[in-house]
Amino acid sequence: MSDGRIGVTKTYKLYVGGKFPRSESGRVYPVNDAKGTFLANAAHASRKDARDAVAAARKAFSGWSGATAYNRGQVLYRVAEMLEGRREQFVAEVCAAENVNAKKAESIVDAAVDRWVWYAGWTDKVASVLGASNPVAGPYFSFSVPEPTGVVAVLAPQASSLLGLVSVVAPVIATGNTCVVVSSHHRPLPAVTLSEVMATSDLPGGVVNLLTGNAAELGPWLASHADVNALDLCGAPEVIRADLERTAAGTVKRVLRASAKEPDWTRRPDITRLRAYLEHKTVWHPMGV
Amino acid sequence: MTQLWEYSPAPESRDIANLKPNYRMFVDGQFVEGEGEPLKTVNPSTEEVLAEVSTASSADVDRAVKAARRAYDKVWGRMPGSERAKYLFRIARLIQERGRELAVLESLDNGKPIKESRDVDVPTAAAHFFYHAGWADKLDFAGYGPDPKPLGVAGQVIPWNFPLLMLAWKIAPALACGNTVVLKPAETTPLTALVFAEICQQAGLPAGVVNILPGAGDVGSEIVNHAGTDKIAFTGSTEVGKLIQRSLAGTGKKLTLELGGKAANIVFDDAPVDQAVEGIVNGIFFNQGHVCCAGSRLLVQESIAEEVMEKLRYRVSTLRIGDALDKNTDIGAINSQEQLARIRELTASGEAEGADRWTSSCPLPDKGFFFAPTVFSNVHQAMRIAREEIFGPVLSVLTFRTPDEAVAKANNTPYGLSAGIWTEKGSRILWMSQKLRAGVVWANTFNRFDPTAPFGGYQESGFGREGGRAGLEAYLDV
Numbered sequence: 001m002s003d004g005r006i007g008v009t010k011t012y013k014l015y016v017g018g019k020f021p022r023s024e025s026g027r028v029y030p031v032n033d034a035k036g037t038f039l040a041n042a043a044h045a046s047r048k049d050a051r052d053a054v055a056a057a058r059k060a061f062s063g064w065s066g067a068t069a070y071n072r073g074q075v076l077y078r079v080a081e082m083l084e085g086r087r088e089q090f091v092a093e094v095c096a097a098e099n100v101n102a103k104k105a106e107s108i109v110d111a112a113v114d115r116w117v118w119y120a121g122w123t124d125k126v127a128s129v130l131g132a133s134n135p136v137a138g139p140y141f142s143f144s145v146p147e148p149t150g151v152v153a154v155l156a157p158q159a160s161s162l163l164g165l166v167s168v169v170a171p172v173i174a175t176g177n178t179c180v181v182v183s184s185h186h187r188p189l190p191a192v193t194l195s196e197v198m199a200t201s202d203l204p205g206g207v208v209n210l211l212t213g214n215a216a217e218l219g220p221w222l223a224s225h226a227d228v229n230a231l232d233l234c235g236a237p238e239v240i241r242a243d244l245e246r247t248a249a250g251t252v253k254r255v256l257r258a259s260a261k262e263p264d265w266t267r268r269p270d271i272t273r274l275r276a277y278l279e280h281k282t283v284w285h286p287m288g289v
Numbered sequence: 290m291t292q293l294w295e296y297s298p299a300p301e302s303r304d305i306a307n308l309k310p311n312y313r314m315f316v317d318g319q320f321v322e323g324e325g326e327p328l329k330t331v332n333p334s335t336e337e338v339l340a341e342v343s344t345a346s347s348a349d350v351d352r353a354v355k356a357a358r359r360a361y362d363k364v365w366g367r368m369p370g371s372e373r374a375k376y377l378f379r380i381a382r383l384i385q386e387r388g389r390e391l392a393v394l395e396s397l398d399n400g401k402p403i404k405e406s407r408d409v410d411v412p413t414a415a416a417h418f419f420y421h422a423g424w425a426d427k428l429d430f431a432g433y434g435p436d437p438k439p440l441g442v443a444g445q446v447i448p449w450n451f452p453l454l455m456l457a458w459k460i461a462p463a464l465a466c467g468n469t470v471v472l473k474p475a476e477t478t479p480l481t482a483l484v485f486a487e488i489c490q491q492a493g494l495p496a497g498v499v500n501i502l503p504g505a506g507d508v509g510s511e512i513v514n515h516a517g518t519d520k521i522a523f524t525g526s527t528e529v530g531k532l533i534q535r536s537l538a539g540t541g542k543k544l545t546l547e548l549g550g551k552a553a554n555i556v557f558d559d560a561p562v563d564q565a566v567e568g569i570v571n572g573i574f575f576n577q578g579h580v581c582c583a584g585s586r587l588l589v590q591e592s593i594a595e596e597v598m599e600k601l602r603y604r605v606s607t608l609r610i611g612d613a614l615d616k617n618t619d620i621g622a623i624n625s626q627e628q629l630a631r632i633r634e635l636t637a638s639g640e641a642e643g644a645d646r647w648t649s650s651c652p653l654p655d656k657g658f659f660f661a662p663t664v665f666s667n668v669h670q671a672m673r674i675a676r677e678e679i680f681g682p683v684l685s686v687l688t689f690r691t692p693d694e695a696v697a698k699a700n701n702t703p704y705g706l707s708a709g710i711w712t713e714k715g716s717r718i719l720w721m722s723q724k725l726r727a728g729v730v731w732a733n734t735f736n737r738f739d740p741t742a743p744f745g746g747y748q749e750s751g752f753g754r755e756g757g758r759a760g761l762e763a764y765l766d767v
Contacts, residue, residue, distance in 0.1 A: 279747050
């Protein structure tokens with residue numbers, strides 16, 4: 001705008017099934033920076049959007065979970081590459097969203113890129129680390145392999161709009177799950193831009209579906225949805241966490257509980273989040289001639 | 290067909306069970322009278338009362354949880370793993386030594402054939418303690434980071450289908466990881482758990498490390514909801530599992546659930562048919578079908594359906610139903626009147642919904658809770674007998690044409706505990722085993738269990754694993 005040109009601002013939309021729809025409800029809500037300056041309108045996802053997102057995630061599950069671990073690793077690494085390429089844009093968005101200075105925002109974006117790289121490397125190791133050949137007491141070959149649990153509903157962190165988001169989404173898809181993510185309510189813009197990165201990273205449509213809106217509104221629908229296998233409570237308001245857990249019990253979901261305070265996402269992760277969305281499958285076959 | 294051999298009765302002596310008229314609950318290292326209403330446990334083979342068993346009141350639960358907490362804080366939680374290990378090895382040996390007694394008692398109380406309690410339940414229970422004993426001082430190497438910590442007091446509620454074995458699945462890993470336990474055996478099968486308590490005494494296990502509280506669901510609920518339990522492990526119905534998960538919401542207690550199932554046992558046209566028939570029979574009639582992972586839905590490829598059904602009916606007609614203590618008995622008694630009523634209700638629904646019922650004409654004893662092995666053919670996916678867990682000797686047969694159809698039908702259930710595949714084609718086994726959404730897949734075999742092999746479900750069959758390195762996670766703060 002310095003030479004008088006009017007900038008072209010972006011319309012922030014949902015990311016569902018590899019496409020960028022508006023909310024079917026037609027709702028939007030204004031997103032401001034920490035000083036109250038208007039940044040953009042974000043789509044305010046509805047129950048119907050959440051259900052469409054679950055359907056898209058389920059549809060993508062067979063292909064993504066059936067992809068080779070090597071392939072998934074390359075796709076996750078590609079996400080890191082694309083994110084790195086848009087570094088300046090993310091730094092600006094994180095600055096605005098999280099009210100941090102440029103230096104801090106740079107380190108956050110760098111850490112987010114590195115997190116994708118870390119999880120990209122896990123895709124083809126997790127089965128060796130968590131799987132087993134079982135020395136059973138009989139003439140059988142028995143082995144156990146970790147498999148993705150299915151569709152995971154992720155209520156993303158409210159404070160950490162990019163690094164926190166990446167830290168909860170990457171481990172879900174690294175092992176072959178697909179997901180429906182509800183972004184930070186007040187800081188949704190880096191999430192939408194991240195979905196643009198994912199859309200251009202060879203990640204099949206529907207593997208990650210991103211909804212901007214309110215976790216308190218969408219959480220109960222996702223917790224009760226029979227086609228959702230697991231629920232990450234990370235970004236759920238503390239007052240509704242127990243209710244969401246109760247609702248999730250209706251279909252015996254795997255529930256990843258959240259700590260009272262949002263974790264320090266800059267710390268090196270362990271494999272807890274990978275383990276949370278894995279099932280162990282044990283296969284037996286007789287041995288003999 | 291050739292005439293079957295007639296077998297003379299070969300009863301195991303019930304004296305071996307050392308049955309006592311009264312059993313008391315086990316709290317803080319002592320057998321004590323419970324404040325709850327005593328229950329009478331019945332021999333389902335004869336309907337006679339075996340013994341009176343004291344049950345726990347809510348105050349008893351509180352005492353037991355506090356005893357377990359003291360034992361955890363003062364003794365067990367601090368004990369080096371190498372010392373815990375030796376107690377578990379002792380327990381394993383004592384189960385082996387008293388194996389015959391435990392087997393007879395189990396068959397009396399549960400109704401399962403003595404050959405199964407003798408050859409499966411008791412030896413596998415001992416094996417579970419032996420296996421987990423070795424883990425107690427090697428948890429650093431289990432893949433959960435250095436020096437993983439126990440959770441504290443584990444509340445455990447177990448079912449009546451494998452009373453001693455389910456106890457072993459629960460208590461062995463809990464103790465190996467350094468937790469103490471308060472366990473409730475099922476209302477209809479409390480006896481072997483109380484003999485196990487004697488074994489704990491004989492092993493010199495410190496007081497309070499293991500507490501056994503007989504009773505009904507209300508006692509289980511007290512244990513689950515007691516503020517002093519840090520972890521809950523439950524094996525039982527999906528219905529109760531959901532209640533437990535709901536009641537623990539927001540408490541932060543760790544939970545593992547091993548729930549119901551409706552497993553598909555899939556037979557392809559290239560399967561070795563005679564072996565497959567044996568596997569089908571084992572899959573559904575083992576333990577009267579009181580098995581959460583029972584192969585209760587037979588999916589047989591259309592081209593061989595007639596041949597398989599004919600052989601299956603003949604084989605099932607040779608099964609001997611009767612006294613659990615007879616060594617020749619193949620199928621024992623249904624565990625309770627209540628369960629028998631449920632099986633009858635569901636089989637009646639199968640007939641009403643239009644499936645074709647075939648029931649073995651084998652003679653049934655005059656007394657006791659018995660149900661003749663039953664096979665339904667012409668079953669459709671929407672029928673209750675294809676969707677609901679019957680937990681009895683009832684098989685529902687469906688057909689398929691292609692592997693894709695077999696997978697779709699097998700996975701068409703909210704459950705996901707186990708599955709079976711019968712084919713000579715190795716690549717198909719591996720492909721199928723990947724596609725089936727179930728925690729255990731048996732290929733060309735069925736119902737194999739081992740402490741080294743993780744067991745547990747997908748979806749509404751529960752979460753968490755029992756056995757193997759994966760099973761330790763349930764009892765560690767990781």
